[in-house]
Amino acid sequence: MEAQRQNAAGGEPQAERQGQGRGLPEEEEDDAMDAFLDKFRSQPYRGRLHEDTWEQELDKIPMFMKKAPSEINPQENPELACLQSLIFDDERPLEEQAKTYKDEGNDYFKDKDYQRAVASYTEGLKKKCSDPNLNVVLLTNRAAAQFHLGNLRSALNDVLAARKLKPSHLKAIIRGAMCHLELKNFSEAMSWCDEGLRLDSKEKKLLDMKTKADKLKRAEQRDIRKAKLKERKEAAQQGMLLRAAQARKIRLASTASDEEEESVPSYVGLVSQDAVGARVSLDDSGRLSWPTLLLYPEYGQTDFISAFHEDSRFIDHFMVMFKERPVWDLERKYRPNNLELYFENEDGDEMYQVSPEHTLLETLQHPRYLVRAWTPVFMVFAKQSSFCKKFMQGRKVHWLR
Structure with missing residues (x-):
């Protein structure tokens, strides 16, 4: 009882005195820690970042990358290659795969990397998923990227394909009107605007484009009339000059x-x-x-x-x-x-x-x-x-x- 009272009053339990619960005497534990530290000092951590190149090394870690490489080499970027294989797993449902490519294309689009955006949307469309709404989005988004690249005909083909799947898709109609406007097909642009305004009469983009297309069409028609009038005047003047030269018996090289x-x-x-x-x-x-x-x-x-x-x-x-x-x-x-x-x-x-x-x-x-x-x-x-x-x-x- 006296021994127990001594322990309760502050005496150290035997287990703690013999190594704090790990079964090792204090001297042996200290020796083991010293050996570990000596080994750590003699063999530095191989994964550490170097003082002179830490920024480049950090940029190779997927979490800290500022921009993903265009081509992933598994030997140079094993972690990134692993993540890519998980993201683009061909065993996943086609809808999920297509959506992944859509999201990737959207990221490229936000970065104004329209060429890669087109490539991503195209890969998504190749999956031929059964979701028509997703395919419409892929087509209209690819049309937007093609438009920014100046590939107006390709962009127009995409919005036409999108409208076959969903004739009332407003974004496809807006982008189709934009293509026609840039191609100087002013009548077609106005027609597409009218179709879109029947779906949403307050859509500002369509209202502005229709006004612009109408203005440009009127200017084009005015220029055509002026050109024809000028051509007629020049032809009449040329006829007068020709008759004047002939009356003077001056020889002209005709053509x-x-x-x-x-x-x-x-x-x-x-x-x-x-x-x-x-x-x-x-x-x-x-x-x-x-x-x-x-x-x-x-x-x-x-x-x-x-x-x-x-x-x-x-x-x-x-x-x-x-x-x-x-x-x-x-x-x-x-x-x-x-x-x-x-x-x-x-x-x-x-x-x-x-x-x-x-x-x-x-x-x-x-x-x-x-x-x-x-x-x-x-x-x-x-x-x-x-x-x-x-x-x-x-x-x-x-x-x-």
Whole structure:
């Protein structure tokens, strides 16, 4: 009894004195702990993160990944490969598998990775589950991803397929209207909007799209009318110019094919950017002004007269153009009274010298002159220059009186 009182008063139980309930003396337990710690120090934990590369290592752990890799290598990411096999288990019901791909596609869509979203929705559709509502969602979601990728025809095919399963699916109708609007099928876009508004008359997207489609359709029709009116005016003006040229007995190269059958003139390659957009005009008094190109073969230079009145003389233009020496005329030989003017015949083997005192009309009325593309072309040389003599070799030269 005394021993029991001593124990109750604070004496330590025998079991605790012999190792705190584990059956080991205190000295042996301390030795075992020291050995464990020594082993731990000598053999560091192999799964620890390294100080320099911990962020990269942490990103390989599925729970901490910022973004899953596009292709999973089981050897590099065994944990992720295991999770993937669980998620995409082919033994699960088809509806569950399709839903998993739908959810995966939605995640990609939120990240704006539309290409992968399309791939995920496509895998879901391949499961051919029996749930029509799920298939409709997969189709409309894939249509949205295709739309963002710019694959409008593919997107439209998806919404058409979705509507075969569920004609009243509002999201499919909205996305179909969007596709038609982007494809500039304004009438079809308005028709799809009307169908959707019969289901929900307050749907803002459809109301806005219909207003936009109607506005664009009216603008398109207005542009078509303007283009047709402009075409008719140009045809009438072209007819007037053609009749004016025929009345003056000026020969015109009628079509591009006619010009192709002719020999290529020697001045091909010498062009003027200023010539683009200039056109023959007929003034109120019935006189013609021609866009005219002057070539200087010796230096590969050109001058362009946008409106050479048919009653004006060449010398009148020379007096203005050569009032100051051109920068390319280093020998100062291109002066108004020291110039010779020529044109080629159709075959390019004969040259006709024109007096600078002649008017443009007198020259164009020569029976051997052919106006190509409604733009007369003439060559200018310095008088008696060695280049001019060499250029004329092998050609017949005629003086136009």
